[in-house]
Amino acid sequence: MHDRLAFLSLRLSLFAALGLSAVACGSTVENGGQGGQGGAGTGASTSATSSQGGFGGWSGCAGATPVLLADGSDSGYVKCDDGTIHREVAVACDTTIDAPACEGTEPSKSCTTDADCTAKPHGKCIHQDPAFENPEPSCGCVYACANDAECGEDAVCVCPGVVNNGVAWSRCSAVAKCATDADCPSGECGITSFNDGCFQQIGLACRTADDACRVDADCMDGAACAALPYSTTGEPGTFNCETQNCAIGRPLLVAGAARTAPAAARVDWILAEITPDVASLDPAVRRALADAWTEIAALEHASVASFARFTLQLMALGAPPELLFAAQTAAADEVEHARVGYALASRYADRPIGPAKLDLSGVPLETDLRAVLGSLIEEACVGETIGAAEALALAGLVQDPALREVHARIAEDEQRHAELAWKTLRFLLEGADEDTRSFARATFDRAIEASSVDPSFRRAVVAEEVGLLSAKQIGALRRQVLRDVVRPCADALLAPAAAKAVSARLQAC
Ligand SMILES: [Fe+2]
Ligand SMILES: [Fe+2]
Incomplete structure (x- = not known):
């Protein structure tokens, strides 16, 4: 259902962000975009309906x-x-750990033997062969x-x-x-x-x-x-x-919790030009869309604060001006995403919805390299890459032209944000010691493993034509993105065997 060529273009754009070519990374266009089953997903962009x-x-x-x-x-x-x-x-x-061991011949791997899996006790380097069509077996650590x-x-x-x-x-x-x-x-x-x-x-x-x-x-x-x-x-x-609340965009995490502002009745966040088709919708679908977009808008709104914090972390770690500029631009994008989200929520709910005050008490500002690296990999390199792919898939799926335009616009922005994430990762790993690189590899393994399962939410309304997809469809899309985009990019930068060669190539870029 999703556009496999679009995922290829996403992967190529991220390789470019890393200063690498697809061929240089051991990947080819022919074997990179194998479509799995026809699932496409939304993640939080069309998250399950909210209710108390x-x-x-x-x-x-x-x-x-x-x-x-x-x-x-x-x-x-x-x-x-x-x-x-x-x-x-x-x-x-x-x-x-009842899973097949890495054979060593897999084209994509972040470990070869159990001895490579030292982030925690009881590590095993396993052969990963997703349940659906998978042309590229891989190896990764699990614990x-x-x-x-x-x-x-x-x-x-x-x-x-x-x-x-x-x-x-x-x-x-x-x-x-x-x-x-x-x-x-x-x-x-x-x-x-x-x-x-x-x-x-x-x-x-x-x-x-x-x-x-x-x-x-x-x-x-x-x-x-x-x-x-x-x-x-x-x-x-x-x-x-x-309900599912892992959104497109970077969450504002405080003590592991995604902090968002409560909804308020206000009109100033509603973009006038966003006018989706509501007349032809079944009332239950319309309610589900209102709930989903209220949640998405709150998370997009909180992403503005998340990028503000990210900018401060970049400055503390001596980032170059282009990364600071991109982080500021991304924050502005998230303001627009929030306005689009609140406009859609208001239209579907038929009442004005916007954000109340955002509680920023207790928001940490960690500037330690590993803390920044860990959250960058989990929230941005994995999270925003999935978000960009999901928006791409939805843009090709929804029927309402107004909704299609929204997803296409968000997809374009989120792809830029994913590129920023990978460029930042490359910057943070420049000159990093083997311990730090091993920490980054283990963090990728953990995040990829955790994101590879179907979401367990039960959606009251599944309606593909408006972007409300099932947990199974979302899971299938995520596994495809993790396999075809995230893993190859992570391996290109971090695979132990390739580290030396990649580092040489990066220096040449
Ligand atoms: Fe966003
Ligand atoms: Fe974003």
Whole structure:
């Protein structure tokens, strides 16, 4: 469904941003743009509809049944009659990673043996062969965990088979406000797994009578009840009705949470020239579009602050003027994206919608090289490259000419932002030691692995012609972009075997 040539052009533009040619990177136009299944996705650009739960009150857990692992042993978790799961006791996890090892002959790889995977304990260099058509096998590091201590503070080790880990082996949770039931006054340390569009987020928190929801059925319009390290609807680390919110554009992350301004009734953010077709829409589709664009607009609005912070980080790291200029221009683009988003939200909702004040308290300004490198790779090199590809796909998919023009305009801007991300990565890695390059490789592996699964949200309305796509379509598109664009670009810059040659080529550029 998406335009494979458009992805090729995206990859070539990013190679150009890195000062490389496709041929120099060991890639060719012929083998680079293999289309997978016909999925296309939107990510947050058409994120699931937003809603707050209609939780009727505290019901607690009844009829608890032990959750058993694949080998029949007790997981330490119990399942209640309503399907919720909580953690009675901590049980150590098997660290076996049941995935094929890297063969060494894969054309694209960031590791060759397990010895290359040292970012965390229990690393394995695996052969990666996506489930759908994949002409370029690759190798990457993945990591398991044995116990909570290996996951650091505020996280626990979750064995496979308890909830959807996104992978077939044990992994650390994204957040854990409790470790076992004994930590909670209610006696219930609940666990949820939710794909927010970027990552499979496993969260543990004490169930309370004040939770916005207990199960998905308490939420409306396809939202899911989840405990996340951030929340767009309630207190982080509590149970709230969540929707996919990993947006086109760079999120303003504060302590792992995407900070956005609440919606307000105002007209000054509405671009007059944005007039989508609303008359022919079914009321449910129109409501879904209003909710989706309200969320997208808030995230685009917050991207302005994110680029402002990025500019300060660039200055602290001695960036050249062209990167500063591009960062400032990107911030201006995001103002326009927010105006377009609020205009669409207002038209679909038939009432004025704009941003209220953005709370900037506690916004960190990290200027350490690794901190900047880590967030640049996860949010920008992976996140904005996916965002650019999704907008490209949507521009070729939606039927309404006004909507098509919006997606085309956003796609063009987001491609520039993705180029800025990769150029910045190249700048940050200039003269970097092997430790730093290895950190960057491990961060790419983690981000690519986390972004490769289908989003777990349930969309109330799927309507391709207006850009409301299913989780499966979005997942397919993301895997294609990660395989055809992100991985080749990362390997061109970071693959150990190619490092010397690439570095020589970069110097020649
Ligand atoms: Fe944007
Ligand atoms: Fe952007």
